[in-house]
Amino acid sequence: MSAAPEAPARSPRQVVGAYVALTKPRVIELLLITTIPAMLLAARGLPPLWLIACTLAGGTLAAGSANALNCYVDADIDAVMKRTGARPLAQNAIPPRNALIFGVVLGVVSFGFLWITTNLMSAVFAVLTILFYIFVYTLVLKRRTSQNIIWGGMAGCMPVIIGWSAVTGTVGWPALAMFGVIFFWTPPHTWALAMKFKEDYARAGVPMLPVVATAQQVTRQIVIYSWITVLCTLLLAPVAGWIYLAVAVASGVWFAVFAHRLHGVVRRGGSTNTMKFFHMSNLYLMLVFCGLAVDAVIGLPALGWPF
Structure with a gap:
């Protein structure tokens, strides 16, 4: 049995870029589109700017965690799809173990950051979103049913809940x-x-x-x-x-x-x-x-x- 091909040597900038790509920055745009309006409506005006900044930062970390872990689980799929063939794990740009650790660390940091800067409810919602996206959508629904995106899409709905709860402490x-x-x-x-x-x-x-x-x-x-x-x-x-x-x-x-x-x-x-x-x-x-x-x-x- 032949050994797995070694990852090509990459510059520090390329490595950083690969880890950033794991988080799927364009997907995180939905966070910005929906979280801020939810916070503005919850506050009936402009909430403290630091609260908006912290909620977006914590939410970005949580979304990055979910996306990185999704890349880890779906590495085999990404490698055979033209649309996703350039993703880091499909290109062997990052060791899978490193991607897994990176995703978990982002999730842990997002929980702690949101708990400290907003409230425990928002932090818990962020973690539940990560777990749902990975264990319910990616591991169970995605490869088994055509209804995958209907229920799996619930993870993408959570930024408004997190934003609202960050302002009000309720839902x-x-x-x-x-x-x-x-x-x-x-x-x-x-x-x-x-x-x-x-x-x-x-x-x-x-x-x-x-x-x-x-x-x-x-x-x-x-x-x-x-x-x-x-x-x-x-x-x-x-x-x-x-x-x-x-x-x-x-x-x-x-x-x-x-x-x-x-x-x-x-x-x-x-x-x-x-x-x-x-x-x-x-x-x-x-x-x-x-x-x-x-x-x-x-x-x-x-x-x-x-x-």
């Missing part, structure tokens, strides 16, 4: 409504990406919905989940103002219409650019949460029930 229903927005937004967002890289997932043996269902069935689900997402954004109207409601309705109609167009093209047998919907869904989520943030900072009277 109010607006935080749960924001959780719902991200929960229902995640499947259509991810399925659009998976449609583009369907062959990649099939090669890796990951039963993403586009791998096991027809394109028409997938886009129908995208339409359904898109509408549910839009309806969830309206649940926040009673605690927000007219600015948020206007943004949520306008961007929601745009999002839903785009989903319908995607389904219509597929149903007619036309060629689709699912990545356009993928990027558009990122913009949609940003618009909704930015509208929420602006409303919270301006401090206009909440609409209340009925609206």
Whole structure:
């Protein structure tokens, strides 16, 4: 049996870059998009800047931990997928054992940091998010069911819960409504990406919905989940103002219409650019949460029930 190939010599800068890449910085952008508005809404204005900075720093460490551990567990998948073939473990840029230790250390540090700078509740939520993402999504759901991203996406919803609890020490229903927005937004967002890289997932043996269902069935689900997402954004109207409601309705109609167009093209047998919907869904989520943030900072009277 031949020995495993040795990792090529790398400069300190390349090594640091590889460890940073393990944390998937672009994925962490969701943390910034959703955590700050959740904190602003919880405070009904601008909370202390140090609290925002500490919550984002601790949340970034937790997300980095989850992503690094995900890379460790999914190293075999990443190595055979074109989309992920450049990741550090797929390129043998970091020893797997080091990646595992790095991920665990980030998780421990995130817990301690959030406990000291925010509160124990936020720290516990961060750790639970890491554990859920690794043990429930990565190890159980991802390779076994086409429903993987529906339930596994719950981990990506937790930044709003962490942000809200960092300000209030509790979990109010607006935080749960924001959780719902991200929960229902995640499947259509991810399925659009998976449609583009369907062959990649099939090669890796990951039963993403586009791998096991027809394109028409997938886009129908995208339409359904898109509408549910839009309806969830309206649940926040009673605690927000007219600015948020206007943004949520306008961007929601745009999002839903785009989903319908995607389904219509597929149903007619036309060629689709699912990545356009993928990027558009990122913009949609940003618009909704930015509208929420602006409303919270301006401090206009909440609409209340009925609206």
